[in-house]
Amino acid sequence: MESFALNARKFPGSLTSLADIRHYISQVAQHAGLDKHTVYKLCLAVDEIVTNIVVHGYGASRASGDIFISTQVTDASLSVVVEDEGPPFDPHAFKLPSDKDLKKPLDSRQPGGLGVLLAFESVDKLLYERIGNRNKNIFIVNRQTEKS
């Protein structure tokens, strides 16, 4: 099975890094042969989790820190690993908006939770681990275009 890891990258834990991170992910995903729609969704998923890290992780703890991103491509999938040193945050433990919430008119909506929902909806798998002082979010996208 073909498998190769691309260089890990470090970005400042700031919202101003979002565009650079999307650009990096987009390049990797295109290199892996993913179609435009899948590339966009992967970028969206990573963007949402990184935003949470910056705003609710580093921001809430008044700490500065970096975002570490590495990628791995196999015949079957592309994995993007996003690590940070903020407080523990498991997106799987987060209460997502319910179907009922998503049917509410906008004027009675709560703005929270949509980002994590989009992150889960936009990739094939989103895994989480806490290792030492690091959160590790792993985004996995199947390389369907390669198989077809």
Add this chain to the structure above:
Amino acid sequence: MVNFAVSSEMRGDVAKIRLSGDLDSSSATLFKDAVAKLAPVPPKTLVLFMRDLNFMASAGLRILIFAKQKLGDQVNIYIVQPQEQILDTLQKTGFDQSVYIVDDDPL
């Protein structure tokens, strides 16, 4: 570097805002400010031109909620020509049920 731009105009009770580039949490403030400026004299119709908007995170959705809550629930929001992926986001989150998604400027 922020690759995002907002321009707005108000004519009568219709406000039109054109968005281009990437709308994420770092750039959403510009969009929010443009909406907030409308609040003193809330329009009846808000038209958002999104043809040139290439990316929209949930930060953009939060501004749509802000618009409804700040301008009043009677304001009609039109989204003109959103790109396929942004339309997908609007549909997955149910926002397509609260705004009008159209192909042309409605007014």
